[in-house]
Amino acid sequence: MSRKMSIFTAAFVALVVVLIFGFQHVKQGIIADKLADYSPPPVSVTTVSASTDVWVKELQAVGAIVASQGVNVTPQVSGQLLSINFSSGEKVEQGQLLIQLDDSLTQAELESSKASLQLSEVDYKRKKELRKTNNISQSDLDRATAKLAHDKASIKGIETTIDYMAIKAPFSGVVGIRMVNLGDYLTPGQAIISLQNLDVLFVDFTTPATNLPLLKMGEEVKVYSDAFKGSEFSAKIIAIDNIVDQESRNISVRALLDNSGGDFLPGMYVTVKVETEQKNEIIPLPNVAVSYSLYGDSVFTLTKTDEKNATGEFYIYIAERKTIDVVMFKADRAGVSGDIQPGDIVVTSNQQQLKNKARVIVNNDASKQSSAGE
CATH class of the missing domain: 2.40.50.100 (RNA polymerase II/Efflux pump adaptor protein, barrel-sandwich hybrid domain)
Known part of the structure; x- marks a missing residue:
């Protein structure tokens, strides 16, 4: 190959390399500009409005049914x-x-x-x-x-x-x-x-010793069993142990249950709830609104903006994560306190897609229609 041909080939290769790298550079620039201008579509969520309520503190435990008299x-x-x-x-x-x-x-x-x-x-x-x-x-x-x-x-x-x-x-x-x-x-x-004497039974359960001031002799105990879903039974506290378990730091409690109806048998496990006289002012929220974590529990609240989504159908909201304390539970609701105020708009769905300052739209009507369809 002549020297002229070698120079021409080298120049051609260099030109191709320059063109390739130039194209890639222009391409990356265009992508970067597009990403800088890109705004992800707002996340669709459902919400509830926070309000205050007063809940009576309720102690809950797993109890065992024991015969008042039983022997082999x-x-x-x-x-x-x-x-x-x-x-x-x-x-x-x-x-x-x-x-x-x-x-x-x-x-x-x-x-x-x-x-x-x-x-x-x-x-x-x-x-x-x-x-x-x-x-x-x-x-x-x-x-x-x-x-x-x-x-x-x-x-x-x-x-x-x-x-x-x-x-x-x-x-x-x-x-x-x-x-x-x-x-x-x-x-x-x-x-x-x-x-076994089945007419009168005992319900034995334990609770942390810190709850001792909330327990009183003769206090009513509500008893629930998976065997009788939807039914509630009543018992009364007749004995509170005089010593705290050194390992669990729990105290044993015994309630008297009238079993004249023959519903329960010794050995059955039940859920026990004791309503105490302690009252707490809380904000009740659906359990699904709370994000539970080892680092603390939180909820997302929303702030409304003047902007609307692309279809002009919904206003855009800005999400903010707030730390809360769960004080107690009741059915499917959590009673919370902390960095949340009455009137705050609280997110109840799609929290896994949210982060601070995320843009969202509120579509509670769609949620209702979906629930109705289910």
Whole structure:
């Protein structure tokens, strides 16, 4: 290749490079100018107007239903199960015979002991008379006296054993599903049946010890259960524990629940709400209006401008994030205080698309139509 051709080729390549970089530079400049002039379309949101209200402080906790009287009926002595005198799930009365163990051998021992007692009584009376005339020694009379007392005690012990073999209901209540069958050999402490008094139940729950000044004996407690959605039950506080749990720093509370309707069973979990006498002036907002964060809770409020959107249908608002404190909850609302005032326009949707100074439009009518359609 000649020198002239080489120079021409190099010049051509340089020209192409200059043109390419020049085009890119012009292109980037145009893009930058466009971006500088670009304004994102306003975000469509729904809102509510903030207003003040007075809420009674409400304590809420998870409670457990406990029987006022409940026990697993067990035998106190060993024996073979001779008869079952109840049906699973039925109501029984205090003192009613539930289980009879085979006491035939013990009954025979009782008869033998009674015969021995009769002989001891005769021997004691005879020796007592002989002692009056000094025909026997005092030690002979003492032995007869001791033998008589021993035989009486033996009979009393056997009668107690026989009574233990007839297992009775310690209190009135409802029995569960029996865990034994005829012919089983039962031992002391073996579970036979669960007996629960279901007419009156306890609702046990815990609450932080800081709430102790808000709790009062006899105060009404509202009880709710997922098993009875939409229903509210009433109980009354009958006991507040005298010690705070060292690990959780909670205090235990017990409320009395009338269960004459038979709605609840021991072991069920319920939601407990206690309305205290403490009143707080707050601003109630829908829960969806609050953005919850480890760094603090907040809401977006809006300031109206004179500008309208491209279609001229809505005014443009400017969003501002404000820090708030959530004082309490009630149903689907949060009672808040902090950097928010009555009359503020508070955003209730699309907060994830907002930041400070973001431009928004308020379209509450569209929200209502959407909700109606759903």
